[in-house]
Amino acid sequence: MSSYQLSYLEELESESIFVLREVASQFERPMLLFSGGKDSTVLAWMSKKAFAPAPIPYPLVHIDTGHNFPEAIEFRDNLIRLLGVRLIVGSVQESIDTGRVVEEKGPYASRNVLQTVTLLDTIEKHKFDACIGGARRDEEKARAKERFFSHRDGFGQWDPKNQRPELWNIFNGKKAQGEHFRVFPLSNWTEMDVWNYILHEKIELPSLYFSHYRKCFYRDGTLLAWSEFMTLKEGEKPEMMRVRCRTVGDMTCTGVTISNATALEDVIKEIALSRTTERGTRFDDKRSDTAMEDRKKEGYF
């Protein structure tokens, strides 16, 4: 402390807390998009710090595909209690039932893409004007150019070629009626930064991130967790394996890694040594080279 120099994690946290407070100041109806994954969990805990001793001034919103790991839902409900914050659930099943979206078919079917419609409907229903998300710029090349305050038009769309310049630490959240912002306080964090922060802050994560036994199978070289919602292709045989999830998303598109790591320190060690990118195990990104860019333009997270 005597040298008046923050460590990189302290500086990143201060930057993210500044962004969270800026959201609470500039918007009337903000919310935090909560997936049950490590990034949105970190944001939830950081929100608690940012406004302490007052409660978090925005609800957590979960876009529920209906294809969740039960562990993730249990974790979510417990966290809501711990933080004393309101939860709002947007249901993809409801979007399907009311004919807003049509469910995909076949072995590659996933509700991941359908989430965009449910998300935009939820935003409109509750008149949210800012959605805080856990996306980071290091995740994917389309995200590398994302702003902290990312403007969305009346259709929820992102225009990567016409983004507002973002200078110094001045964030411009001005918008017209019906438009909204996506805000990414973890923009400057890398996957390892998030893990190191979780370790440092002793943040509890869903058990899915740690080694456990589950039925898995290989598809196109990726190890996937099996679930009853998936259609197997010929030759695909789920087998019991000891694995952990590297990201936690919809059950139909989340990859897993063979692992014995049960302690956070061991998980971090494995991740530091691993040689594939975090999203390398995500099936939704493998659809095409520009899968993320295309989905983001439509209004995806």
Add this chain to the structure above:
Amino acid sequence: MELLRFTTAGSVDDGKSTLIGRLLYDTKQLFDDTIETVERISKQKGLSHLDLALITDGLKAEREQGITIDVAYRYFNTPKRKFIIADTPGHVQYTRNMVTGASTANLALVLIDARNGVVEQTKRHSFIASLLHIPHLVLCINKMDLVNYSEDIFNRIVEEYETFAAKFEIVDIHFIPISARNGDNIVDRSANMPWYKGPTLMYLLENIHIGSDQNLTDCRFPVQYIVRPHSEKEHDFRGYAGRIRGGVFRTGDRVIILPTEFFTTIKEINWSGTTVKEAFPPMSVTMQLGDDIDISRGDMIVRENNVPKISQEIDAMICWLNPKKLLVNGRYIIRHTTREAKCFLKEIVYKIDINTLHRNTDDKEIAMNDIARIRLKSAIPLFYDPYRRNRITGSFILVDEFTNETVGAGMINQ
């Protein structure tokens, strides 16, 4: 481990993307799947070596045009530091992106093609680095392999650069002869240039002293958010949240609140979940004060014997960011620290030709990417320091009242 933010500026052909690719590759930041993709595409293009520039490949539109059109942020770390690179396109029509990338940087990397020496682009990039007051500038004389690693050529470029850089206010300049493609003097010392005795680029990035880049003298705390729990337990709690933008605040300090000019003391400082005795930039803290005073977002807490300038008249350099031209007598919204006000543009004093640095007082048409000196008047007083003294309390943006777009980036002169 510290955090160093740097920006890179260069044109299409001077090897900027290759240099960034090289830094990521040599520090082993790349995953197997990324390297495989780069190998596959390099082969498709019929190259015998890895095209490291492919690593920083961006949006679809950029790949189609073969250029970078926006600031891209990259991350890597070594055991000593975490680095954030703001990778910006260098062409004149992207000045605004360069300014954006430079606004948060501690250090600027400017590339010079050893075959061409100091060109207009180099001057422009250096001018922007100096305008944005980036504390450290590193000139990478690249493609040394294409000039036979000649010491003479390197020395000539250094000399030429120093002559024209004398005009700029850049405190700390370094020159390194490199070959991004072959990795000379990037991470490892080059065997091809035994005459070069200075540090490698990586050594410099890891060791350059950044501790004094923050202003630790003038205490500035713009109030960002008021924390009021309204609960039984914390009924009387009133906290002022924000980020320290200058100086060191300590518990017990006598402070003055702007604009009301009430005096009080700091009762408690909370940072990252704990109580601390002192707070300095860039900490995000919550302060409790000794007296109940009406304070709102946009107010500023400072030390009584060191107050910023308080005025509605602003004299500033501005970089214009929008296709819609800057209008004299135009009305804009100014955002400065956590304060926001209407303002109008009184005068365009001169436009700067960013290639010759000539001050043009005749042509006052300010279009996108132009840099000009302006005077404006805000509807309420702003509390500011010269940009040279404090990059946060000395900077602002202008927002268009009708489109809500960020149209100008300003740096206050005095």
